[in-house]
Amino acid sequence: MNMKKVVxxxxxxxxxxxxxxxxxxxxxxxxxIFGKCVIEYEGRASSHLxxxxxxILLKPDGTLLVHTKNQREPVNWQxxxxxxxxxxxxxxxxxxxxxxSPEEKLVIEFFDVFSISSLDLVDEEELxxxxxxxxxGDLLVEKPWIIEKGFSVIKREKxxxxxxxxxxxxxDRGNKVIIELKRKRISLSAxxxxxxxxxxxxxxxxxxxxxxxxxxVSEKSKNLLNEHGLEFVKLKPEACELGTDLTEYIDN
Amino acid sequence: MNMKKVVxxxxxxxxxxxxxxxxxxxxxxxxxIFGKCVIEYEGRASSHLxxxxxxILLKPDGTLLVHTKNQREPVNWQxxxxxxxxxxxxxxxxxxxxxxSPEEKLVIEFFDVFSISSLDLVDEEELxxxxxxxxxGDLLVEKPWIIEKGFSVIKREKxxxxxxxxxxxxxDRGNKVIIELKRKRISLSAxxxxxxxxxxxxxxxxxxxxxxxxxxVSEKSKNLLNEHGLEFVKLKPEACELGTDLTEYIDN
DNA sequence: ATCTGGATTTCGATG
DNA sequence: CATCGAAGTCCAGAT
Numbered sequence: 231m232n233m234k235k236v237v238x239x240x241x242x243x244x245x246x247x248x249x250x251x252x253x254x255x256x257x258x259x260x261x262x263i264f265g266k267c268v269i270e271y272e273g274r275a276s277s278h279l280x281x282x283x284x285x286i287l288l289k290p291d292g293t294l295l296v297h298t299k300n301q302r303e304p305v306n307w308q309x310x311x312x313x314x315x316x317x318x319x320x321x322x323x324x325x326x327x328x329x330x331s332p333e334e335k336l337v338i339e340f341f342d343v344f345s346i347s348s349l350d351l352v353d354e355e356e357l358x359x360x361x362x363x364x365x366x367g368d369l370l371v372e373k374p375w376i377i378e379k380g381f382s383v384i385k386r387e388k389x390x391x392x393x394x395x396x397x398x399x400x401x402d403r404g405n406k407v408i409i410e411l412k413r414k415r416i417s418l419s420a421x422x423x424x425x426x427x428x429x430x431x432x433x434x435x436x437x438x439x440x441x442x443x444x445x446x447v448s449e450k451s452k453n454l455l456n457e458h459g460l461e462f463v464k465l466k467p468e469a470c471e472l473g474t475d476l477t478e479y480i481d482n
Numbered sequence: 483m484n485m486k487k488v489v490x491x492x493x494x495x496x497x498x499x500x501x502x503x504x505x506x507x508x509x510x511x512x513x514x515i516f517g518k519c520v521i522e523y524e525g526r527a528s529s530h531l532x533x534x535x536x537x538i539l540l541k542p543d544g545t546l547l548v549h550t551k552n553q554r555e556p557v558n559w560q561x562x563x564x565x566x567x568x569x570x571x572x573x574x575x576x577x578x579x580x581x582x583s584p585e586e587k588l589v590i591e592f593f594d595v596f597s598i599s600s601l602d603l604v605d606e607e608e609l610x611x612x613x614x615x616x617x618x619g620d621l622l623v624e625k626p627w628i629i630e631k632g633f634s635v636i637k638r639e640k641x642x643x644x645x646x647x648x649x650x651x652x653x654d655r656g657n658k659v660i661i662e663l664k665r666k667r668i669s670l671s672a673x674x675x676x677x678x679x680x681x682x683x684x685x686x687x688x689x690x691x692x693x694x695x696x697x698x699v700s701e702k703s704k705n706l707l708n709e710h711g712l713e714f715v716k717l718k719p720e721a722c723e724l725g726t727d728l729t730e731y732i733d734n
Numbered sequence: 735a736t737c738t739g740g741a742t743t744t745c746g747a748t749g
Numbered sequence: 750c751a752t753c754g755a756a757g758t759c760c761a762g763a764t
Contacts, residue, residue, distance in 0.1 A: 260551050264601050274757040275613040282605030291552040299512050299603040300543040302561055309554055345599050349516050351551040353534030361527040418645055422674040526742040
């Protein structure tokens, strides 16, 4: 069953780890290092991280991740496209990752290495993700009556001077309608975004409405919508999955 | 030197891996699994990921990460605070992670396991990060003349009806000044944000200016600033680090 | 290369 | 718990 070759050193000696990492980098393997280290970063920002235990992950696409025992986010990293190097200096393993444009450099100095594994990962599958904002758009193009009776879509992703409008359409009285879709509760910045689109088209269309569509809206956002004469339409992203009962919208 | 105990199985048998993972979870270790798996997610969104090789990371704070050989971002994950479980079903290792509020569930079914390591990571260090937007604020509070001659800061993080203003101050002619700080090139949404703050205070102060401070500004954003009567002031975040030569601002 | 906006954003601060 | 905005955001798509 386990025909896959895992290179694994439990108590790595520095002279050997150096070699192993270099070879694994050449072979485009994913490399994982548990170790005690100090980290310096210099680039878009700059940072210093004192001595501690971390897990370092080197990916064949040039990604480098430094994970601590907490948090979803890496404490330090290099984005895809970086170049990784490694050497032994003063008896210590040093891993360096650089990229250009923007110029960025990460230096990891190991004071102890607990474990190294490296492996060729084969993965051709792509993630199928549902309930995105895009799916909300798909649903409304197909069933525009969910917005309101008589509504019709003219254009998806309409470009304006000031950004892209999710849906542009027309109501049963001939008003043009700008629709901004959100899969989460409506925030102030979402309202500002809609207002910006509205302003960019209000000179072009005399009868113009602006709708924001999402699962809910905060109090302040609702007030701001009212001030600007914009409207809110309730629609939860989970309603946009196939086979969902939409009868609650049917009296529109 | 290597007194740290690394639990490491190179060719894990499923009966043993089950036990090892359960024990490591109890002991709050960081667990890393290389394996071939299928993944289902159901929660804020939903997703399916077909058979492929991945690296799974389980953290003691309840974070779970699934990394493929590419990208900085995990292809699937659970945020901190989730609960991890593991079992053997149909001779296959299954790892499950759940959280409530919002309800989310991730199920990883392994068809092959290549390597497992688990380790107690000790890390008390905090990251020292420089060149943040906050540091730009620190500098301008200390040296307000960088904005312009005669400018003075009245308040940091001033709250308004429609959000928090980074800096609120006054110029040498008695105009009140709203300042929005950005460490990156100014985008349309940054301008919208400043406009929102400006609108929320323009009734309160008759002589009001709105400045946006950042390293550069896009053409569209510059136009939108002009339309609204708002202003741009150039300041790079790296200038906010200690010991930087600020003579280029000194004629202000 | 830049611009634009979404994201299972995450994260921290604040009320 | 909700709101708000930054982030070395990342990332995809469009120009």
